[in-house]
Amino acid sequence: MLRLTKKADYGLMALKYLAEHPEVVSVSAKDIADTYRIPPQLLAKVLQRLTKVGLLRSHAGMNGGYALSKPAGTISAFEVIHAIDGPLFITSCTKGSKGCDLEPSCTVKEPLARVNESIAGVLRSISIYDLVDHETAAQRAADASQLISLTSLTQ
Amino acid sequence: MLRLTKKADYGLMALKYLAEHPEVVSVSAKDIADTYRIPPQLLAKVLQRLTKVGLLRSHAGMNGGYALSKPAGTISAFEVIHAIDGPLFITSCTKGSKGCDLEPSCTVKEPLARVNESIAGVLRSISIYDLVDHETAAQRAADASQLISLTSLTQ
DNA sequence: GAGTATACGACCATTATTGTCGGCGTTCAA
DNA sequence: TTGAACGCCGACAATAATGGTCGTATACTC
Ligand code: FES
Ligand code: FES
Numbered sequence: 001m002l003r004l005t006k007k008a009d010y011g012l013m014a015l016k017y018l019a020e021h022p023e024v025v026s027v028s029a030k031d032i033a034d035t036y037r038i039p040p041q042l043l044a045k046v047l048q049r050l051t052k053v054g055l056l057r058s059h060a061g062m063n064g065g066y067a068l069s070k071p072a073g074t075i076s077a078f079e080v081i082h083a084i085d086g087p088l089f090i091t092s093c094t095k096g097s098k099g100c101d102l103e104p105s106c107t108v109k110e111p112l113a114r115v116n117e118s119i120a121g122v123l124r125s126i127s128i129y130d131l132v133d134h135e136t137a138a139q140r141a142a143d144a145s146q147l148i149s150l151t152s153l154t155q
Numbered sequence: 156m157l158r159l160t161k162k163a164d165y166g167l168m169a170l171k172y173l174a175e176h177p178e179v180v181s182v183s184a185k186d187i188a189d190t191y192r193i194p195p196q197l198l199a200k201v202l203q204r205l206t207k208v209g210l211l212r213s214h215a216g217m218n219g220g221y222a223l224s225k226p227a228g229t230i231s232a233f234e235v236i237h238a239i240d241g242p243l244f245i246t247s248c249t250k251g252s253k254g255c256d257l258e259p260s261c262t263v264k265e266p267l268a269r270v271n272e273s274i275a276g277v278l279r280s281i282s283i284y285d286l287v288d289h290e291t292a293a294q295r296a297a298d299a300s301q302l303i304s305l306t307s308l309t310q
Numbered sequence: 311g312a313g314t315a316t317a318c319g320a321c322c323a324t325t326a327t328t329g330t331c332g333g334c335g336t337t338c339a340a
Numbered sequence: 341t342t343g344a345a346c347g348c349c350g351a352c353a354a355t356a357a358t359g360g361t362c363g364t365a366t367a368c369t370c
Contacts, residue, residue, distance in 0.1 A: 216337020
């Protein structure tokens, strides 16, 4: 429940891998897939999508592969997830354009949209670099949680 | 993507409805379902689960139905979602007991668990009452988001 | 030109969600 | 006391989303 897809997981793992190996010019999808034992072709498609949105640079041919197009610290988990899984919607209305069937009567849509924004904020605050440096990420997440509960109490 | 299920949506709508009608002793699943045009039997099952975890009190027989078992302000969105959809996991490892297939190699599990906690925190800070009183909820969510980005910047 | 890699779309398999059905126990009021 | 209105529960079918595969085209290196 409320889980992100395996594709997004794969994408984050791959980006983390690339962030951890800055010395290598480019890494093939197959290499990464082998490392983590994930389906190579599926990962390939994920990386292709990340390339299309500009998070990765690709290079075909021998010794080709992928590389980060910008520093790991400037790539947020939100960008990655958005690129792979599409827009983030906590509500069950899948699309913004065509409202879901219970559009007229649904009363929780608006409040939940706020929650949605908060979650997006959390994801935006996590970068690929944070995935590498566990301590920093842990600290940040802890801070965020604490501030949130604090906010809730003081209301 | 990252959306909660319709069941959870239905549950929240129903609880909101009950919170908005405190004068009525008990409301039947059918009444709520009719109001929002959602499948009565499905809503019934959702309400039954909410009853089982103690968020609602049920009363069988004629003029029976459901009522909140405690003040709307003390019921968090997290409780509701957890009751209906089960434990909240952002990662694709569905269950805590049996790790997913990429358990040994997966490197993003631990960092994402922190993100997961942050999101749970946000949901815990929203109560059913907040769904009724839009202004308060909006303000709270805005505060939470702002604090989170602030945290991210100062890291 | 041979080999290796990305790019892309179509496609099927698997799984999760959504919704329905039928039977049973409870309450209440005519 | 009888029946309608309701909650309770498990099984199941319909549907949708995800996960994964295949084939082919294209780009690049050697
Ligand atoms: S879930 Fe779509 S309008 Fe409420
Ligand atoms: S997704 Fe299950 S261990 Fe990483």
